[in-house]
Amino acid sequence: MKTNHKLFRTIGAMLLAVTVLAGFTACETDPVEQNGGKLPDKEAIESTYGQLRSNATTGNTVEMLLTAGTGFVTRDFYYQQTKPAADGTTLTLRIDESLVEGFNATNGVECQLLPTSNYEFPDGQTLELTAEGQRSAAKRVRILAEGLTAGEYLLPVTVAAEGSADESQTLYYTLTVRDPQPGDYELHDGSDLFFVFYINTDQYQPLLVQDYLLEKKQVRGSNVAWYGTVGNIINLRTITVKYNEFSGRAMLDLGSDMTYVLGHASKYIWPLQEQGRTVCLSLEGGGTGLGFCNLTDEQIADFVAQVKAVVETYNLDGINLWDRNAGYGKEGMPETNTTSYPKLVKAMREALGSEKLLTLTVYEEPTSTFWDTEATGGIEVGKYLDYAWSGYNKNTEAVQLLDPWHPNESYVSAYTQKPIAGLDASKFGCVNFPIFPVATSEAESMMRDPVFLVDWVSNGQKPNNIIVFDDLRTNLQDNYETAWDITFAGCCRFMDEENQYILGSRNGYTYRFDNHELTSLPTGLSGYGKWQKDW
Structure with missing residues (x-):
């Protein structure tokens, strides 16, 4: 099966975009002066400069949010040089409380110094750079909410010499602690992001x-648009279609984990539905060579009946179809065709009725002909769908913008998909965000930055408020720990039409993820691994 490969943007182009964006934000308040004159001295150009940095920010301020109680948030820090130094370098991070007053004056805030008992450095405070290296290994700082009252806190850390102030050698970790409020756990209605x-x-x-x-907050000041839980449609996986070589049937394989979850729906599923969420099952290929694109009419009817029985038995809200991992081309299995999948969609809708949700994930060749009713046997696939969205979300690639209505824009993905026949643009999710681990290089950080979405949104090309994410995760001690939650919030910011890059820092909004509940264990202690399967 042919795969479309991503068109990589150059790092230089992305750096330019970030620079322009930063300038756009700054223009609201600060005039820009351009000075002509001689070029910098050759000695200055060839000098080696270093900066204390964090993967959580492009500047030197790292913002965090926690609700009062137990819970914590973890961020990182590392040292970056413009080029390898002649010799290895060892730097020691220290807390400099003398910087609090200056930070408050500069930013017009009233932060208090974070108490010593509310932070820790699990990996130590020493940063090592080898003679050949430009970047040290990242180390963690863990910020704890326990014992803190509502307010603003600051942890200023630096590698600058005692008595000297150097912003390039300093990071400011700011923590907002909020009191619990009635309605904190109400589901966000999806009015700005669905x-x-x-x-x-x-x-x-x-x-x-x-x-x-999640919190949506105005960048300047304390105005909060909303705070609450998110997740309007929840697709549970992994459920597959497999081939039974003895009977020739296409079998719905729930697997042991999904079987357990469905068997305990009153514990795992119904509470989500009671909160207003739509809970669906996501179906995909099972690697046997049989998938949605090579089913016979008899297999379709049989398979749909199996799916309908599960949906009705466990009172589920619908089905998501994602044709991936089928293993097409195996010896003895039928060839794929362009009518099988459309027939399956039509049959699934007719069996489930209009009360259940039917969605489809666009991915590679199985959905590539859904624009062409001749290829689909006269079936307008979109007429049978409630929603469809992109399935391109590899965390080894940049964020992919799959916009079938503006394919020639430079910021639209090289993965292609024409508009699905019969599906209105208001029902198509153009971006499916990966969950990224911590970046290990500047190039990797820039590759992941979805700043190009600002152009798409500000140009009025975003057709709806649908935002899709890859598999959710909890807080674990792994290479995602210091990055995934802040990149999650960042993706939300770029997709919101009211974000700070479009409306400016005076009127625009940002998003912050609150790790309070994810790091508060049922035992009453803080920790890792909450909500991992318990069966």
């Missing part, structure tokens, strides 16, 4: 999504 999530029950309990707490 959240579509996947949860892999091979790893997690579906209840994981309850702890995804």
Whole structure:
């Protein structure tokens, strides 16, 4: 099966975009002066400069949010040089409380110094650079909410010499602690961002999504547009279609984990529905060579009947179809065709009725002809769908913007998809965000930055408020720990039409993820691994 490969943007182009964007934000308040004159001295150009940095920010201020109580948030820090130094370098991070007053005066805030008992450095405070290296290994700082009252806190850390102030050698970790409020756990209505999530029950309990707490806040000041849980459509996976070589049937394989979850729906599924979430099952290929694109009419009817029985038995809200991992081309299996999948969609809608949700994930060749009713046997696939969205979300690639209505824009993905026949643009999710681990290089950080979405949104090309994410995760001690939650919030910011890059820092909004619940264990202690499967 042919795969479309991503068109990589150059790092230089992305750096330019970020620079322009930063300038755009600054223009609201600060005039820009351009000075002509001689070039910098050759000695200055060839000098080696270093900066204390964090993967959580492009500047030197790292913002965090926690609700009062137990819970914590973890961020990182590292040292970056413009080029390798002649000799190796060892730097020691220290807390400099003398910087609090200056930070408050500069930013017009009233932060108090974060108490010593509310932070720790699990990996130590020493940064090492080898003679050949430009970047040290990242190390963690963990900020704890326990014992803190509502307010603004600051942890200023620096590698500058005692008695000297150097912003390039300093990071400011700011923590907002908020009091719990009535309605904190109400589901956000999706009016500005409509959240579509996947949860892999091979790893997690579906209840994981309850702890995804997000705040939409004006960049300047304390105005909060909303705070609450998110996740309007929840797709549970992994469920597959497999081929029974003895009977020739296409079999719905729930797997042991999904079987357990469905068998305990009153614990794992119904509470989500009671909160207003739509809970669906996501179906995909099972690697046997049989998938949605090579089913016979008899297999379609049989398979749809199996799916309908599960949906009705466990009172689920619908089905998501994602044709991937089928293993097409295996010896003895039928060839793929362009009518099988459309027939399956039509039959699934007719069996489930209009009360259940039917969605489709666009991915590679199985959906590539859905614009062409001749290829689909006269079936307008979109007429049978409630929603469709992109399935391109590899975390080894940049964020992919799959916009079938503006394919020639430079910021639209090289993966292609024409508009699905019969589906209105208001029902198509153009971006499916990966969950990224911590970046290990500047090039990797720039590759992941979805700043190009600002052009798409500000040009009025975003057709709806649908935002889709790859499999959700909890807080674990792994290479995602210091990065995934802040990149999650950042993706939300770029997709919102009221973001700071479009409306400016005076009127625009940003998003912050609250790790309070995800790091508060049922025992009453803080820790890792909450909502991993318990069976």
